[in-house]
Amino acid sequence: MKTCIAYYSKTGNTKMAALYLAEKIDAKVIKLDDKTNYGGIIGFIKGGMNASKAKKAELDSSLYDEISTFDRIILATPVWAGKTTPAINSVLENVDFEGKEVYVMTTQANPSVENTEARKSFYKDIIEKKKGSFIDCFCLQGSPPSKPARSKEELSSQVDQLVKIG
Ligand SMILES: Cc1cc2nc3c(=O)[nH]c(=O)nc-3n(C[C@H](O)[C@H](O)[C@H](O)COP(=O)(O)O)c2cc1C
Numbered sequence: 001m002k003t004c005i006a007y008y009s010k011t012g013n014t015k016m017a018a019l020y021l022a023e024k025i026d027a028k029v030i031k032l033d034d035k036t037n038y039g040g041i042i043g044f045i046k047g048g049m050n051a052s053k054a055k056k057a058e059l060d061s062s063l064y065d066e067i068s069t070f071d072r073i074i075l076a077t078p079v080w081a082g083k084t085t086p087a088i089n090s091v092l093e094n095v096d097f098e099g100k101e102v103y104v105m106t107t108q109a110n111p112s113v114e115n116t117e118a119r120k121s122f123y124k125d126i127i128e129k130k131k132g133s134f135i136d137c138f139c140l141q142g143s144p145p146s147k148p149a150r151s152k153e154e155l156s157s158q159v160d161q162l163v164k165i166g
Helices: 013-025 040-052 062-068 086-094 116-129 152-162
Strands: 003-007 028-031 072-078 101-108 133-141
Touching: 003 013, 003 062, 013 028, 013 072, 013 101, 013 152, 028 062, 062 086, 072 086, 086 116, 101 116, 116 133, 133 152
Parallel strands: 003 028, 003 072, 072 101, 101 133
Antiparallel strands: none
16 A cells, blocks of 8 residues: 655654564655744644644645655654644645545653543544544654654564554
8 A cells, every 4th residue: 555654853853763664564765844942831732732723833735746646644743731743733634634634743741641642632623524434543752842863773663662654
């Protein structure tokens, strides 16, 4: 099945997990480049607020059509303020998910993943409204905000243990 992994990553955890998974399952990697400055403490607060308000990022719009050409779409994102990121909100709004299998992979600081069902329903509702099939959401642990990303070994071992595709 033609598969892509569309990822947004600020500090590298999600990127590392996405690249490892892509190599493992032979998927095309699509980077979502949100040019908003989320650096420093001001950026952190802004990121949390934008995520809370379900704001969308301005992305290169040709990416939406590109993502729509895949049969299986994996969205990879950090958790921000318990929610998803502006880049992923844009993808959820603009990609045509009709007939697609969709998976989500998240990374977060909190080691315990609470409210997994709420998280799954958030993605499921949107994907199903757009006539796609939401299959699963995998929650990985990244690093605390403003700390360097976890090591490749740690993230790839979580991908091996938690992420089950197709
Ligand atoms: C703006 C912002 C908000 C965050 N909110 C949460 C949160 O609500 N819960 C959590 O566990 N981690 C939170 N984090 C931590 C990130 O989810 C975590 O560091 C993630 O692995 C970062 O992924 P990245 O390195 O790919 O950017 C937040 C980080 C940022 C920058």
